[in-house]
Amino acid sequence: MATTNVLTHQMLARESAKMFLEEAPFIANINKGRQEEFGAITQGFKKGDTVRIKIPPVPTVYNGAVFAEGGTPDDFGEREVNLTVDTQKHTGIQFGAAQKKLDLSEFKERYLRPAIQTLSSVVEADLLQRAYAGVPSLVGTPGSVPTQMKTYGQARSKLQHYLAPASDRSVVFSSDANLELVDSSKALFHAKKEIDRGFLRGSIGEAQGADFYEHQSCPIHTNGSKVAGVTVSGASQSGTSLVVGGLTAADTITKGSVFTIAGVYATHPLTGLPYAHLQQFVVTENFTASGTTGTISIYPALKAAMPNKTVSALPANSAALTFVGSASTAYRQNLMFHRDAFTTAMVPLDVLPGCEGYTARLPNGFSVRVMTGGDFTNDKEATRIDVLYGFAVVRGIHASRITE
Structure with a gap:
């Protein structure tokens, strides 16, 4: 000593x-x-x-030589x-x-x-x-541990769609997810250092443009009691609040729940052109209904015009909300993210x-x-x-x- x-x-x-x-x-x-x-x-x-x-x-x-096409530039x-x-x-x-x-x-x-x-x-x-x-994008099947690299490729696609920088990306994922991925992907890694990481230290290293880290504290999300039969109440709503119907008193929608709205597609952040998939939204505050309608807080904001356009169109009245997962059910959440x-x-x-x-x-x-x-x-x-x-x-x- x-x-x-x-x-x-x-x-x-x-x-x-x-x-x-x-x-x-x-x-x-x-x-x-x-x-x-x-x-x-x-x-x-x-x-x-x-x-x-x-x-x-x-x-x-804008198009052409005339400033703002003859109009007033956006005051954003x-x-x-x-x-x-x-x-x-x-x-x-x-x-x-x-x-x-x-x-x-x-x-x-x-x-x-x-x-x-x-x-x-x-x-x-x-x-x-x-x-x-605070993350609206979600991939995978609720209730099933991902077993294929494709699922993480789908997460990468989400980051690509929203123009996240290609560098400084990471994944934190559970031991269960790591076990499945190391086993299913073992044939993909040939370099000695990757084999060592996969079999000796329980990590598969870098894939899909991100560094993977096994983590014991991946969060658990539990859906609220209401995930079916929820609809938009009032056409052409915009912003970070959404009035919804189809509720009964004491129905709950929990912070972190993810949903899509029928007919509301995601758009390219720069051009505003629609993608082929519906925009995903996340509920940003816990909500408990006191009647048949109520207002939930959401991200990203509903905005159907440039600049900062987020959706192809504002939602129609009675458009259906489709939530990810079942009511009152818990799901572990792994995360792929850019540093910033x-x-x-x-x-x-x-x-x-x-x-x-x-x-x-x-x-x-x-x-x-x-x-x-x-x-x-x-x-x-x-x-x-x-x-x-x-x-x-x-x-x-x-x-x-x-x-x-």
Whole structure:
């Protein structure tokens, strides 16, 4: 046992931050650069700080030499989403003076790694739960674990349709989905490193233009009690609210539920030309009916004109909504996404007066605080490891769910 180097908070904080990202593939592969924008607003980082993220609109292209074809150019504004730092989570380690003199590598494996694994699992589960509920695109068969690479190719097609950049794409998928895919795809991988990843480490590596990561915290979505017989109530509705009928009091439609509307097709983001498939929508707030009609919140917005056109036509009165899956049934959600579909800000926390500690901030924007308070009587130290973060779905159409 090495006893010459006493562990410091700086050492522990830096190791914690690096270890956290090793254990958190979702966080590691989404945008983490937003904490700088908080610094421009306030003199510190406190729960409740909010930054507005602007999403550039799609301009209209006109014909001929005459400006705007003789008319007035579109006055379009940038869409905004809010990112609020509102969540703090921590784990604790209690150890004595003897443990503090352990070699760093030994301390990491015996004390630090179990704590970080637990903390990262909880944070990842929280962020994935928020992420999937803002994604309207969904492929796969509810109730069936995907067994073919084609299903992930369909998810890739969704990202292609909405012009997600080809680089920086990732997939987080469950162990069950990984098992099926590794087995069905084993003949496709011939390079030694891919064979090693598939058979020795349970990962198949890169496919369909994305890096695949096995994950134990893929979220579960449960449909509400009402998924059949729902119709549009009122023609030509637009925006992010939709009045629907066919309800009875106490019917529920849950946040994250996906549906299509008869006759409402998806469109190319730049040209506005319709695709051959119906536009998928996701419910963005939990809904409970109080009568035969009610208003649900949806994404993307219903918009049938350029710029930022999303649908081929606004829905007709009484058009049927078709939900994915059965009523009151739970389905695991795997996720393919581009890096900038989601963003998180993990901002530094100050060490409290009277405590010893250090806040590590990695170059990629990730921060972890390690802080200790002493117990003089029992010769013990209670050390907590904290992260403070916010999360936002920036472009939900640049991701796709793969249901099980």
